[in-house]
Amino acid sequence: MWIDLLPIALLGGLLGLDVVSFPQAMISRPLVAATLAGVLIGNAPSGLLVGAALELVALDTLPFGASRYPEWGSAAVVGGAIFATHPSHPAGAMEMAIVASLSTAWIGGWTMVKHRERNAQWAGRRRAALDAGARGSVIELQLLCMTADFFRGALLAALSYAVFAPLTTLIITTWGTDARLSRAVLVTIAASVAAGAAWKIFHGVSGARWFFLGGLAVGLVIMAATR
C-alpha cells in the first residue's frame, strides 16, 4: 500500500488541479480520475467500475461559479485506487471505496474554500504591486496559487488513501452483508442520486421529460434484452 502512496498523491494533485485551476479539461471527473487510479494500481477495469458509480453521484454537483461543491478529482483517485487493490471485488470493497471517495470529496470541497481564501490573502499582500501593474506580481500570484492547489490535492489524496485503504481492508474482513445485496444497495443509491440530479438539471426545459422518458424506455428494453 505504502509504495502506491506517492503516485497516488501525484495523480491526486494533478487531478485536483484540474477541478478549477488548470486546465479544467474534466480529467478530474470521477469516471476519468478513478479509472486513471485503477491504471496506476494495475487494474483499470476496477477503477472504471467505481468511477462509473461515482460519476452517477457526481451528476448531482456541477461546478457553478463561486458555489461550494465537492472536489471529485482527488477523491475519485482515492476510491479508484482502493477498489483496484481488491481485484476479486469482495463484499464491501466497492461500498467502502465509494464511502472513502465521498468523504474525501466533502473534505476536498472544504479545502478548496480554504485554498480560495488563502489565494485572496496572497492577492491582498500583493495589492500595491497589482494595482501598479507589476507584471512579475501578476504572474507570480497565478503560479503560486496553482502550485498550492496542486499540493492541496496531492496531500488530500495521500492522507485519505493512507486512512481509508487499511480501513477498507480491515472492514472487508468483517463485512457481514451479502455481496449481492451490498452492491444492489450501492447501485440503488447512486442511480437515485443521478436520476434526481437529472430532473434538477432538465425539468425546466420544454420537452426534456419526453426525451428522458423515451431514452428510459429504450434503455430498459436494451437492459432487459442483454440480461
Place this chain on the structure above:
Amino acid sequence: MTARAIAPMSQPERRAVLPFRTQTAIFIRMLAIQGSWNYEILLGNGIGFCLEPALRLLPEGIHSQHFKDALARESKYFNAHPYLASVAVGALARAELDGEPPERIERFRTALCGPLGSVGDRLVWAGWLPFCSLLALLVFGLGGGPALVLLVFLGSYNIGHFALRLWGLRTGWKHGLRVAAALGNPVLRNGPQQIARLAALATGLAIPMALHRVIGPGRVLLGGVLVGVVIGALVLVRLQGRIEGWRLALFILGAFALFSIAH
C-alpha cells in the same frame, strides 16, 4: 488558427494584428485563467495573466506606464464562466491594443461579467458536461472498456471545450468592445436548451445501462433496485434544496457500512 485568421481585416481602421505566437501564449494561459481564483477579485488576476502576452505588443513596451496601467486595469475584479472568459480576453486585448479610453474599457469589463457567466453556466455546466458524462456512462453500460469510455468522454467534452475557448478568443478579438452582439450567436442562445434535451435523452438511456453493469453480483435483485431507484429519485426531488443527493448518499452508505460491520 493563424494570425491572419483572426486579424480583423474587414475593419481597416483597426490595424492591430495578434501574432500567432501571442495567440498561442494567450490560449495556453487561458487554460489557467482560474489559477488564482479567490473570493475577493474572482477571475481578475487570471484575466491580467492571460492578457499580458498581448499587452507586450503595446508600442511603448513592458516597462512603460501605459503597459503597467493596462495590466493593473485588467487584473481587477472580474467574473465570468472560465471558458467564455475567452470572449472577454479577446475583446480586451483588442481594446487595449487599439488604445480605447480606460473608462470605456472599465465600463465594458463591468457590463460583460453577467452575460458571460450565465450563458456559460447554462451551456457548459448544465448542458455539455452532463451530456458528455451521460454519453460516456452509456458507452460504459453498453460494455465499453476503460480506454473507449475515457476516449468518448474526454474526446467529446474537450472538442466542445477547446472549440468554445477558441471561438471566444477569436470573436472577442474580431469585435472588440462591440462583442456583446456576438453573444446573440444561435449556439449560445438556443444551444443550452437543445443540449439539455439531448442530455435528458442520454440520462434515460444511460442510467439503466450503467446501473446494469455496475450492479454485478446484485443483478438478481434488479427488479427491486429499479423500484428503489424510482422511489429514491422521487424522495430526492421532494427534498431538493434541503439536502444534496451526494451528501445523503454518503450518510446512507456510511450507515449501511456500519450495519454490515455489526451484522
